[in-house]
Amino acid sequence: MTGEFSRRSFLKYTALTAVAVAGSSLLTGCSGYAPVQTTVPSSNTVLKVVSTLEQVTYDKKTNITSFRLVVKNGRKNALEVTKANFAVKADSYLADQNDKLQVTNPDGLYHQVKNGETVTYNVLAKDLNMLTNGPVTLTFYPDLQYSEFNANWKLTADVLEPEESGPSTT
Secondary structure, three states: OOOOOOHHHHHHHHHHHHHHHHHHHHHHOOOOOOOEEOOOOEEEEEOOEEEEEEEEEEEOOOOEEEEEEEEEEOOOOOEEOOHHHEEEEEOOEEOOHHHOEEEEOOOOOOOEEOOOOEEEEEEEEEOOOHHHHOOEEEEEOOOHHHOOOOEEEEEOHHHOEEOOOOOOOO
16 A cells, blocks of 8 residues: 555545534534522523522412422523413422412513513412422523423422411422
């Protein structure tokens, strides 16, 4: 072998390299960014949107667990935030079933969060007792187009603040 490549050998090895690169990208794939917090209050920053879970409460009388989430938009474009941007899951519980999830905010739910603006959302999960159904995961999707990028809070009963004066038991 003289150390020279023929045109045919060059094309063959170039094609082989291209196949190897394509194959390796199939194996690794693209994963999103989904940080998980376990305390209250705590913040996540995803896609330049800072979301802070300020409070979690359980009302024993109505059997509703509520989450107060503050969203600050650091992106140039406005965020369209609706009920679809939130999810609550627990053992044998999914808030989307039977319309168990409600999201409210003082300015109305279909409010666009503009650059630099901060909005507080109250996420209510009906028929969810965080003391017995835990751990509970609250997920906020800042941009539904990129649902693999989300902010999560996986919470156990010890972070719960009961709305009653005494300890909440069921």
